[in-house]
Amino acid sequence: MKTVQIAGLDAIPIVQCNLGHTSQPKHLWDKDGFGYYRCPECGLAWVSPQLTDNSVSQIYATIFSNKHSKHQRPSNFSAYAPVLKKLRPYRQNNQLLDVGCFTGNFLLAAREQDWDVEGTEISESAIAYAQAEYGLKIHLGDLTSLDLPENYYDAVTLSDVIEHVSDPLETIQKIHKILRPGGILYMDTPHFFSIPYLAFKQDWNVFFPWHRTYFSVSNMQYALENSGFQVQQIEAIGVLPMHRFNAWRAYQAAKDTPSKMDSIKRPSFIKKYKNILRPIWLVAKSLHYLPFKLLSALGIHIGTKLIVYAEKKS
Numbered sequence: 001m002k003t004v005q006i007a008g009l010d011a012i013p014i015v016q017c018n019l020g021h022t023s024q025p026k027h028l029w030d031k032d033g034f035g036y037y038r039c040p041e042c043g044l045a046w047v048s049p050q051l052t053d054n055s056v057s058q059i060y061a062t063i064f065s066n067k068h069s070k071h072q073r074p075s076n077f078s079a080y081a082p083v084l085k086k087l088r089p090y091r092q093n094n095q096l097l098d099v100g101c102f103t104g105n106f107l108l109a110a111r112e113q114d115w116d117v118e119g120t121e122i123s124e125s126a127i128a129y130a131q132a133e134y135g136l137k138i139h140l141g142d143l144t145s146l147d148l149p150e151n152y153y154d155a156v157t158l159s160d161v162i163e164h165v166s167d168p169l170e171t172i173q174k175i176h177k178i179l180r181p182g183g184i185l186y187m188d189t190p191h192f193f194s195i196p197y198l199a200f201k202q203d204w205n206v207f208f209p210w211h212r213t214y215f216s217v218s219n220m221q222y223a224l225e226n227s228g229f230q231v232q233q234i235e236a237i238g239v240l241p242m243h244r245f246n247a248w249r250a251y252q253a254a255k256d257t258p259s260k261m262d263s264i265k266r267p268s269f270i271k272k273y274k275n276i277l278r279p280i281w282l283v284a285k286s287l288h289y290l291p292f293k294l295l296s297a298l299g300i301h302i303g304t305k306l307i308v309y310a311e312k313k314s
Contacts, residue, residue: 004049006033007252009058011049011209018169018213019044019223029202032248034209036202042222045192045214053122053142053166056210060123062254073133077109078282083186084113086309087155090184091115095153097178099143099171100161104130107138115155120146144170150177157186163211172227181314185229191236191306192216198302200244206304208247217301220308229310235296236303237289 003010016022017039025037028045038045051059083106087096094116098106101119103126110117119138121127130136139146144167156175165171175185190206192214197204206214215223221231292303 003052006049006051006209009055010052011055012052014046014048014050017042017044018046018167019219019226020169031202031207032209032246036207039219042219043192043216044219047209047212050166050212051209056164057122057124059210059251061125062251064123064125064129074105074108077105077112078279080106080109082286083157084110087157087184087186088113090154090182092154092182093152093180096155096157097148097153099156099158099175100164101130101136101138102126104134104136104138106157106159107136108134111136142166142171144174148178151180153179153183155179155184155186159186159188161189162187162215163189163213166212168213168215169223169227172223172229176228176312179312181312183312184232185224185308185310185312187220187306187308187310189215189220189306189308191301191304193301194236194304195239195302196242196304199242203244205241205243205245205247210247215306217296217306220306224308224310228313230313231308231310233307233309235293235307236301236305237292237296237307238285238303238305239288240285240304242304 003012005011014037015025017025019039019042021039021041023040026040028036028038030036035048036045037048094114096110096115096117098104098110098117098119101107101121102123104119107117107119117136119130119136120143121130121138121140122142124140127138127140130138139148142165156179162168162171179185190211193216196206217234217236221234224231295302
């Protein structure tokens with residue numbers, strides 16, 4: 001497929017559903033020079049033309065330099081406690097891999113609970129930071145390109161990652177290879193058919209070009225089951241994020257004026273009292289998930305975040 005250029009970045013047209021369906025995709029809209037399409041057979045949505053991995057790495061380098069100019073070492077890992085609790089019964093080899101770990105906050109939380117942790121990441125800057133600051137073992141590259149041991153890991157996690165990769169199905173299949181039989185996969189990702197989508201359509205802030213693929217409950221389950229997984233839990237929860245922030249325009253501005261990347265500032269009182277406000281926020285967030293969990297149990301999936309636990313069949 002011929003490479004095209006958008007704003008100085010390489011991109012490749014994607015004309016077919018990643019899950020193997022061959023029907024003519026439905027064009028949804030155009031945004032910031034990119035088209036958005038949806039498979040009429042399974043509902044998978046994607047961006048086309050799609051940024052190459054090298055282009056996404058360039059974007060991550062800009063984002064990293066802006067996000068972490070005043071980065072502080074994380075000390076509160078309570079946000080990760082629910083996931084780690086779900087992973088605990090699967091500890092056998094004690095090996096956990098976090099895919100797309102960025103600077104390794106989740107790995108630090110898992111290490112606090114005595115997991116042997118590794119990560120993967122495509123941002124060299126993020127890896128250098130995580131290794132220098134925390135001594136973490138992180139592999140450079142897309143998961144599908146890495147030579148990792150098969151049938152090895154107890155748990156593989158991807159938080160807000162599967163939507164970024166160039167080939168989601170191949171990524172899921174690679175995870176199946178490296179998990180031990182009976183091992184667990186955890187993923188979360190924006191849920192395409194959700195309340196903010198209905199409210200904002202293409203203006204919802206999750207629609208930007210380095211989010212390359214968008215899943216719903218049914219096509220995520222299809223991808224997992226056809227890759228050898230047994231889905232243990234799948235639900236769509238929450239209403240956040242629910243705003244129109246345009247990450248692509250912020251990135252474009254940041255190339256010239258780095259401070260503009262941080263265009264959404266936290267109020268000063270939040271910064272001052274974050275240690276007090278954080279647990280209150282986490283409790284409130286958990287409570288607001290409850291009705292969405294109930295709706296998911298009834299087969300009604302309208303939450304913004306898709307949460308998945310899937311076990312590799314023994």
